[in-house]
Amino acid sequence: MFKKENKNSGQRKSKCLAKRERRYFFAFTGIALIGFLIFYVYPIGRTFYLSLTNTRIGSSGTDFVGLGNYIDVLTKDKLFLKAVKQSLIYALSTGPLILLLALLTALLLNAKIRARGVFRTIFFIPCIIPTFAVAAAFKGLFHPSSGVVNMILDYFGIEGPGWYMSSKTALLTLVIVSAWGFGVKMIIFLAGLQEVPESLYEVARLDGAGRFKQFWHVTFPEISHVFFFNVVMTTIDCFKSFNIAYFMGNGEGYPANSTLLFPIYLYNTAFKTPFKLGYASTLSWLFFMIILGFTVINFGLKKFYVSDDGE
Structure with a gap:
Protein backbone atom coordinates (compact mmCIF):
# COMPACT_ATOMS: atom_id res chain seq x y z
CA MET A 1 0.00 0.00 0.00
CA PHE A 2 2.85 2.40 0.90
CA LYS A 3 4.61 1.51 -2.36
CA LYS A 4 1.46 2.32 -4.34
CA GLU A 5 1.12 5.69 -2.58
CA ASN A 6 4.78 6.50 -3.21
CA LYS A 7 4.34 5.54 -6.86
CA ASN A 8 1.26 7.78 -7.22
CA SER A 9 3.08 10.60 -5.44
CA GLY A 10 6.04 10.25 -7.80
CA GLN A 11 3.75 10.34 -10.84
CA ARG A 12 2.03 13.49 -9.55
CA LYS A 13 5.41 15.17 -9.00
CA SER A 14 6.59 14.25 -12.49
CA LYS A 15 3.35 15.60 -14.02
CA CYS A 16 3.70 18.84 -12.05
CA LEU A 17 7.32 19.11 -13.17
CA ALA A 18 6.33 18.53 -16.79
CA LYS A 19 3.62 21.20 -16.58
CA ARG A 20 6.06 23.63 -14.99
CA GLU A 21 8.62 22.98 -17.75
CA ARG A 22 5.97 23.56 -20.43
CA ARG A 23 5.02 26.87 -18.81
CA TYR A 24 8.67 27.92 -18.69
CA PHE A 25 9.11 26.87 -22.31
CA PHE A 26 6.21 28.96 -23.56
CA ALA A 27 7.13 31.84 -21.27
CA PHE A 28 10.68 32.07 -22.61
CA THR A 29 9.93 31.21 -26.24
CA GLY A 30 6.51 32.82 -26.54
CA ILE A 31 7.80 36.06 -28.08
CA ALA A 32 9.95 34.15 -30.57
CA LEU A 33 7.04 31.86 -31.52
CA ILE A 34 4.69 34.81 -31.98
CA GLY A 35 7.30 36.58 -34.08
CA PHE A 36 7.80 33.44 -36.17
CA LEU A 37 4.06 33.15 -36.81
CA ILE A 38 3.67 36.84 -37.66
CA PHE A 39 6.81 37.43 -39.70
CA TYR A 40 7.28 34.02 -41.35
CA VAL A 41 4.20 31.79 -41.37
CA TYR A 42 1.66 34.53 -42.14
CA PRO A 43 3.68 36.14 -44.99
CA ILE A 44 4.23 32.72 -46.58
CA GLY A 45 0.52 31.90 -46.46
CA ARG A 46 -0.43 35.40 -47.58
CA THR A 47 1.98 35.27 -50.53
CA PHE A 48 0.55 31.94 -51.67
CA TYR A 49 -2.97 33.35 -51.51
CA LEU A 50 -1.93 36.43 -53.47
CA SER A 51 -0.37 34.21 -56.13
CA LEU A 52 -3.87 32.88 -56.84
CA THR A 53 -5.30 36.38 -57.42
CA ASN A 54 -4.76 39.33 -59.74
CA THR A 55 -4.06 41.72 -56.85
CA ARG A 56 -2.48 45.07 -57.76
CA ILE A 57 -1.21 47.73 -55.40
CA GLY A 58 -3.58 50.70 -55.46
CA SER A 59 -6.39 48.72 -57.08
CA SER A 60 -9.54 48.08 -55.08
CA GLY A 61 -10.76 45.14 -57.17
CA THR A 62 -9.24 41.69 -56.67
CA ASP A 63 -10.33 38.55 -58.51
CA PHE A 64 -9.46 34.96 -57.70
CA VAL A 65 -7.75 33.48 -60.77
CA GLY A 66 -6.60 30.15 -59.35
CA LEU A 67 -3.62 28.76 -61.26
CA GLY A 68 -4.04 31.33 -64.01
Whole structure:
Protein backbone atom coordinates (compact mmCIF):
# COMPACT_ATOMS: atom_id res chain seq x y z
CA MET A 1 0.00 0.00 0.00
CA PHE A 2 2.85 2.40 0.90
CA LYS A 3 4.61 1.51 -2.36
CA LYS A 4 1.46 2.32 -4.34
CA GLU A 5 1.12 5.69 -2.58
CA ASN A 6 4.78 6.50 -3.21
CA LYS A 7 4.34 5.54 -6.86
CA ASN A 8 1.26 7.78 -7.22
CA SER A 9 3.08 10.60 -5.44
CA GLY A 10 6.04 10.25 -7.80
CA GLN A 11 3.75 10.34 -10.84
CA ARG A 12 2.03 13.49 -9.55
CA LYS A 13 5.41 15.17 -9.00
CA SER A 14 6.59 14.25 -12.49
CA LYS A 15 3.35 15.60 -14.02
CA CYS A 16 3.70 18.84 -12.05
CA LEU A 17 7.32 19.11 -13.17
CA ALA A 18 6.33 18.53 -16.79
CA LYS A 19 3.62 21.20 -16.58
CA ARG A 20 6.06 23.63 -14.99
CA GLU A 21 8.62 22.98 -17.75
CA ARG A 22 5.97 23.56 -20.43
CA ARG A 23 5.02 26.87 -18.81
CA TYR A 24 8.67 27.92 -18.69
CA PHE A 25 9.11 26.87 -22.31
CA PHE A 26 6.21 28.96 -23.56
CA ALA A 27 7.13 31.84 -21.27
CA PHE A 28 10.68 32.07 -22.61
CA THR A 29 9.93 31.21 -26.24
CA GLY A 30 6.51 32.82 -26.54
CA ILE A 31 7.80 36.06 -28.08
CA ALA A 32 9.95 34.15 -30.57
CA LEU A 33 7.04 31.86 -31.52
CA ILE A 34 4.69 34.81 -31.98
CA GLY A 35 7.30 36.58 -34.08
CA PHE A 36 7.80 33.44 -36.17
CA LEU A 37 4.06 33.15 -36.81
CA ILE A 38 3.67 36.84 -37.66
CA PHE A 39 6.81 37.43 -39.70
CA TYR A 40 7.28 34.02 -41.35
CA VAL A 41 4.20 31.79 -41.37
CA TYR A 42 1.66 34.53 -42.14
CA PRO A 43 3.68 36.14 -44.99
CA ILE A 44 4.23 32.72 -46.58
CA GLY A 45 0.52 31.90 -46.46
CA ARG A 46 -0.43 35.40 -47.58
CA THR A 47 1.98 35.27 -50.53
CA PHE A 48 0.55 31.94 -51.67
CA TYR A 49 -2.97 33.35 -51.51
CA LEU A 50 -1.93 36.43 -53.47
CA SER A 51 -0.37 34.21 -56.13
CA LEU A 52 -3.87 32.88 -56.84
CA THR A 53 -5.30 36.38 -57.42
CA ASN A 54 -4.76 39.33 -59.74
CA THR A 55 -4.06 41.72 -56.85
CA ARG A 56 -2.48 45.07 -57.76
CA ILE A 57 -1.21 47.73 -55.40
CA GLY A 58 -3.58 50.70 -55.46
CA SER A 59 -6.39 48.72 -57.08
CA SER A 60 -9.54 48.08 -55.08
CA GLY A 61 -10.76 45.14 -57.17
CA THR A 62 -9.24 41.69 -56.67
CA ASP A 63 -10.33 38.55 -58.51
CA PHE A 64 -9.46 34.96 -57.70
CA VAL A 65 -7.75 33.48 -60.77
CA GLY A 66 -6.60 30.15 -59.35
CA LEU A 67 -3.62 28.76 -61.26
CA GLY A 68 -4.04 31.33 -64.01
CA ASN A 69 -0.97 33.30 -62.97
CA TYR A 70 1.17 30.16 -62.90
CA ILE A 71 0.00 29.16 -66.38
CA ASP A 72 0.67 32.64 -67.76
CA VAL A 73 4.17 32.75 -66.27
CA LEU A 74 5.17 29.34 -67.61
CA THR A 75 3.60 29.67 -71.06
CA LYS A 76 3.50 33.36 -72.00
CA ASP A 77 6.09 35.27 -69.98
CA LYS A 78 9.31 35.36 -72.05
CA LEU A 79 10.93 37.76 -69.61
CA PHE A 80 10.46 35.16 -66.88
CA LEU A 81 12.48 32.62 -68.85
CA LYS A 82 15.19 35.19 -69.57
CA ALA A 83 15.43 36.18 -65.90
CA VAL A 84 15.66 32.53 -64.85
CA LYS A 85 18.35 31.89 -67.46
CA GLN A 86 20.32 34.95 -66.33
CA SER A 87 20.11 33.88 -62.68
CA LEU A 88 21.25 30.35 -63.55
CA ILE A 89 24.27 31.62 -65.47
CA TYR A 90 25.09 34.08 -62.70
CA ALA A 91 24.73 31.54 -59.87
CA LEU A 92 26.67 28.77 -61.64
CA SER A 93 29.48 31.22 -62.46
CA THR A 94 29.68 33.29 -59.29
CA GLY A 95 29.15 30.44 -56.81
CA PRO A 96 32.21 28.33 -57.74
CA LEU A 97 34.34 31.47 -58.05
CA ILE A 98 33.37 32.63 -54.55
CA LEU A 99 34.01 29.17 -53.07
CA LEU A 100 37.41 28.92 -54.77
CA LEU A 101 38.55 32.38 -53.64
CA ALA A 102 37.23 31.83 -50.12
CA LEU A 103 38.95 28.45 -49.75
CA LEU A 104 42.30 29.59 -51.17
CA THR A 105 42.31 32.72 -49.01
CA ALA A 106 41.37 30.72 -45.90
CA LEU A 107 44.23 28.30 -46.57
CA LEU A 108 46.67 31.19 -46.87
CA LEU A 109 45.38 32.95 -43.75
CA ASN A 110 45.50 29.71 -41.77
CA ALA A 111 49.27 29.52 -42.26
CA LYS A 112 51.55 30.55 -39.43
CA ILE A 113 52.50 34.03 -40.60
CA ARG A 114 52.93 37.36 -38.88
CA ALA A 115 49.96 39.69 -38.53
CA ARG A 116 47.43 37.01 -39.49
CA GLY A 117 44.69 38.91 -37.70
CA VAL A 118 45.36 42.03 -39.74
CA PHE A 119 45.16 40.17 -43.03
CA ARG A 120 41.96 38.39 -41.96
CA THR A 121 40.39 41.73 -41.14
CA ILE A 122 41.47 43.21 -44.48
CA PHE A 123 39.90 40.36 -46.45
CA PHE A 124 36.67 40.57 -44.43
CA ILE A 125 36.22 44.35 -44.68
CA PRO A 126 34.60 44.23 -48.17
CA CYS A 127 31.63 42.37 -46.67
CA ILE A 128 30.70 45.31 -44.45
CA ILE A 129 30.99 48.04 -47.08
CA PRO A 130 27.56 49.24 -48.33
CA THR A 131 26.59 47.72 -51.67
CA PHE A 132 25.91 51.04 -53.38
CA ALA A 133 29.46 52.14 -52.57
CA VAL A 134 30.83 48.90 -53.99
CA ALA A 135 28.80 49.30 -57.19
CA ALA A 136 29.90 52.94 -57.60
CA ALA A 137 33.55 52.03 -57.11
CA PHE A 138 33.46 49.19 -59.63
CA LYS A 139 31.55 51.29 -62.13
CA GLY A 140 34.44 53.70 -61.99
CA LEU A 141 37.03 50.95 -62.36
CA PHE A 142 35.26 49.25 -65.27
CA HIS A 143 34.11 52.35 -67.14
CA PRO A 144 34.83 51.69 -70.84
CA SER A 145 36.48 55.04 -71.54
CA SER A 146 37.80 56.40 -68.24
CA GLY A 147 38.08 53.27 -66.10
CA VAL A 148 41.39 52.11 -64.67
CA VAL A 149 40.95 48.55 -65.96
CA ASN A 150 40.67 49.58 -69.60
CA MET A 151 43.50 52.06 -69.18
CA ILE A 152 45.77 49.24 -68.01
CA LEU A 153 44.66 47.03 -70.89
CA ASP A 154 45.23 49.87 -73.33
CA TYR A 155 48.77 50.31 -71.98
CA PHE A 156 49.52 46.74 -73.06
CA GLY A 157 47.91 47.29 -76.45
CA ILE A 158 44.68 45.45 -75.63
CA GLU A 159 41.34 47.02 -76.49
CA GLY A 160 39.15 46.82 -73.41
CA PRO A 161 35.52 45.65 -73.65
CA GLY A 162 32.46 47.69 -72.80
CA TRP A 163 32.12 45.88 -69.46
CA TYR A 164 28.85 46.80 -67.70
CA MET A 165 27.78 49.16 -70.52
CA SER A 166 27.72 46.39 -73.14
CA SER A 167 25.07 43.67 -73.22
CA LYS A 168 27.76 41.17 -74.26
CA THR A 169 29.92 41.66 -71.16
CA ALA A 170 27.56 43.15 -68.56
CA LEU A 171 26.76 39.81 -66.91
CA LEU A 172 30.45 38.86 -66.85
CA THR A 173 31.21 42.18 -65.16
CA LEU A 174 28.50 41.46 -62.59
CA VAL A 175 30.04 38.06 -61.86
CA ILE A 176 33.48 39.61 -61.35
CA VAL A 177 32.14 42.35 -59.09
CA SER A 178 30.05 39.92 -57.03
CA ALA A 179 32.93 37.50 -56.46
CA TRP A 180 34.87 39.97 -54.36
CA GLY A 181 32.53 39.58 -51.39
CA PHE A 182 33.77 36.15 -50.32
CA GLY A 183 34.73 37.21 -46.78
CA VAL A 184 31.93 35.43 -44.91
CA LYS A 185 32.60 32.11 -46.67
CA MET A 186 36.31 32.60 -46.01
CA ILE A 187 35.69 32.99 -42.27
CA ILE A 188 33.62 29.79 -42.24
CA PHE A 189 36.37 27.88 -44.06
CA LEU A 190 38.94 29.34 -41.69
CA ALA A 191 36.96 28.15 -38.68
CA GLY A 192 36.86 24.65 -40.16
CA LEU A 193 40.58 24.65 -40.92
CA GLN A 194 41.44 25.58 -37.36
CA GLU A 195 39.66 22.45 -36.14
CA VAL A 196 41.87 20.08 -38.17
CA PRO A 197 44.25 18.28 -35.76
CA GLU A 198 47.92 19.08 -36.36
CA SER A 199 48.78 15.44 -35.63
CA LEU A 200 47.15 14.40 -38.93
CA TYR A 201 49.54 16.66 -40.86
CA GLU A 202 52.50 15.28 -38.92
CA VAL A 203 51.56 11.72 -39.88
CA ALA A 204 51.07 12.76 -43.51
CA ARG A 205 54.49 14.43 -43.62
CA LEU A 206 56.10 11.31 -42.17
CA ASP A 207 54.52 9.35 -45.00
CA GLY A 208 56.14 11.73 -47.48
CA ALA A 209 52.95 13.55 -48.51
CA GLY A 210 53.42 16.92 -50.19
CA ARG A 211 51.19 19.96 -49.75
CA PHE A 212 48.67 18.88 -52.37
CA LYS A 213 48.33 15.36 -50.95
CA GLN A 214 48.02 16.81 -47.45
CA PHE A 215 45.19 18.99 -48.64
CA TRP A 216 43.42 16.23 -50.58
CA HIS A 217 43.78 13.42 -48.03
CA VAL A 218 43.79 15.36 -44.75
CA THR A 219 42.46 18.91 -45.02
CA PHE A 220 39.53 18.48 -47.38
CA PRO A 221 38.05 15.35 -45.73
CA GLU A 222 38.21 17.14 -42.37
CA ILE A 223 36.48 20.29 -43.64
CA SER A 224 34.17 18.59 -46.15
CA HIS A 225 31.12 19.22 -43.96
CA VAL A 226 32.07 22.92 -43.82
CA PHE A 227 32.56 22.91 -47.59
CA PHE A 228 29.08 21.41 -48.03
CA PHE A 229 27.54 24.10 -45.81
CA ASN A 230 29.24 26.82 -47.84
CA VAL A 231 28.10 25.23 -51.12
CA VAL A 232 24.45 25.26 -50.01
CA MET A 233 24.57 28.80 -48.63
CA THR A 234 26.50 30.17 -51.61
CA THR A 235 24.01 28.63 -54.05
CA ILE A 236 21.09 30.21 -52.23
CA ASP A 237 22.86 33.57 -51.86
CA CYS A 238 23.74 33.69 -55.57
CA PHE A 239 20.20 32.96 -56.66
CA LYS A 240 18.85 35.60 -54.26
CA SER A 241 21.45 38.21 -55.25
CA PHE A 242 19.74 41.56 -55.61
CA ASN A 243 21.66 44.59 -54.34
CA ILE A 244 24.74 44.52 -56.52
CA ALA A 245 22.74 43.58 -59.63
CA TYR A 246 20.24 46.35 -58.92
CA PHE A 247 22.91 49.05 -58.67
CA MET A 248 25.08 47.77 -61.52
CA GLY A 249 22.07 47.44 -63.83
CA ASN A 250 20.38 50.71 -62.79
CA GLY A 251 17.47 48.72 -61.38
CA GLU A 252 16.31 47.71 -64.87
CA GLY A 253 18.72 44.97 -65.91
CA TYR A 254 20.67 47.48 -68.02
CA PRO A 255 21.78 47.13 -70.74
CA ALA A 256 19.08 45.30 -72.73
CA ASN A 257 18.09 43.11 -69.75
CA SER A 258 21.55 41.50 -69.76
CA THR A 259 21.81 41.89 -65.97
CA LEU A 260 18.13 41.20 -65.26
CA LEU A 261 18.43 38.60 -62.51
CA PHE A 262 15.24 37.01 -61.23
CA PRO A 263 15.05 39.01 -57.96
CA ILE A 264 15.26 42.23 -60.02
CA TYR A 265 12.43 41.08 -62.28
CA LEU A 266 10.38 40.05 -59.25
CA TYR A 267 10.91 43.41 -57.55
CA ASN A 268 10.04 45.42 -60.67
CA THR A 269 6.90 43.36 -61.24
CA ALA A 270 5.61 44.00 -57.73
CA PHE A 271 6.70 47.57 -57.03
CA LYS A 272 6.76 49.31 -60.39
CA THR A 273 3.84 50.21 -62.62
CA PRO A 274 1.39 48.48 -62.89
CA PHE A 275 2.27 47.00 -59.45
CA LYS A 276 1.18 43.41 -60.16
CA LEU A 277 1.52 42.07 -56.63
CA GLY A 278 -0.43 38.87 -57.31
CA TYR A 279 1.66 38.04 -60.37
CA ALA A 280 4.85 38.83 -58.43
CA SER A 281 3.74 36.44 -55.68
CA THR A 282 3.44 33.72 -58.31
CA LEU A 283 6.97 34.51 -59.48
CA SER A 284 8.26 34.28 -55.91
CA TRP A 285 6.76 30.83 -55.41
CA LEU A 286 8.18 29.55 -58.69
CA PHE A 287 11.56 31.00 -57.76
CA PHE A 288 11.32 29.29 -54.38
CA MET A 289 10.77 25.97 -56.16
CA ILE A 290 13.86 26.56 -58.31
CA ILE A 291 16.05 27.31 -55.27
CA LEU A 292 14.57 24.33 -53.44
CA GLY A 293 15.39 22.13 -56.42
CA PHE A 294 19.04 23.18 -56.44
CA THR A 295 19.23 22.72 -52.67
CA VAL A 296 17.92 19.17 -53.03
CA ILE A 297 20.53 18.55 -55.76
CA ASN A 298 23.26 19.79 -53.42
CA PHE A 299 22.09 17.42 -50.71
CA GLY A 300 22.05 14.60 -53.25
CA LEU A 301 25.65 15.35 -54.28
CA LYS A 302 26.75 15.54 -50.66
CA LYS A 303 27.58 11.82 -50.47
CA PHE A 304 30.23 12.17 -53.19
CA TYR A 305 32.53 14.55 -51.32
CA VAL A 306 31.52 14.83 -47.67
CA SER A 307 33.56 12.54 -45.47
CA ASP A 308 31.68 10.54 -42.84
CA ASP A 309 34.48 11.29 -40.39
CA GLY A 310 33.96 15.02 -41.00
CA GLU A 311 30.37 15.04 -39.82
